[in-house]
Amino acid sequence: MSDISELQSRIANALDRIGSGLDYLGQAAPESEGDTAEVLALRAQLDEERTANAQLEDRVRSIREKQDSTVETLAGEVERLTRLLATQEETVARLARVNAELRSNNAxxxxAISAGVAEPHLVNKSMMAELDALRAAQSADRAELDSVLGELDAMIDAAETGGA
Structure with missing residues (x-):
């Protein structure tokens, strides 16, 4: 990109020099037919340089547009993956918390059972912790499926965009 900017700058400087030379030649009366031919040749070169400059500007513009669209696409992908990661982290934290509670209740x-005391509230508490663990595992599975579906959607979109 810097090469294009440098070339564009050099071409613009050359065009300025040619333009100032033409202005000088336009003010001075041509002395002979050789001078007129030289002026015409310089004008032809100036037109060629202007055309080349316009083409370079178009290329630079298209490269910038492509770069901007790529950046927007990547920013959207980063945002989607960030949301997905946050969901995964939340699910994993919940699963770890529920499993720790389940281990504590089971202990x-x-x-209580080794002491020969059967306490119904401990059984109920253990069953509720187990249900929470199952729900957390189901939620983790759902989050994983959502992430796989999200990746598949992104791949399908990329394939459709690339194929179109």
Missing amino acids: ALRE
Whole structure:
């Protein structure tokens, strides 16, 4: 990109020099037919340089537009992946919390059973923790499926965009 900018700058400087030379030649009366031919040749070169400059400007513009669209696409992808990661982290944290509670309740239930005391509230608490663990696992599975579906949608969109 810097090469294009440098070339564009050099061409613009050359055009300025040619233009100032033409202005000088336009003010001075041509002395002979050789001078007129030289002026015509310089004008032809000036027109060629202007055309080349316009083509370079079009190329630079198209490169910038392509770069901007690529940046927008990548920013959207980063945003989508960030949301997906946040959902995954939330699900994993919930799953870890529920599993820790389940281990704690099971340990308390084992102690009560070894002591020969059957406490119904410990059984209920353990069952509720197990249900929460199952729900958290189901939620984790759902989040994983959503991420796979999101990736598939992104791949399909990319394939449709690339194929079109």
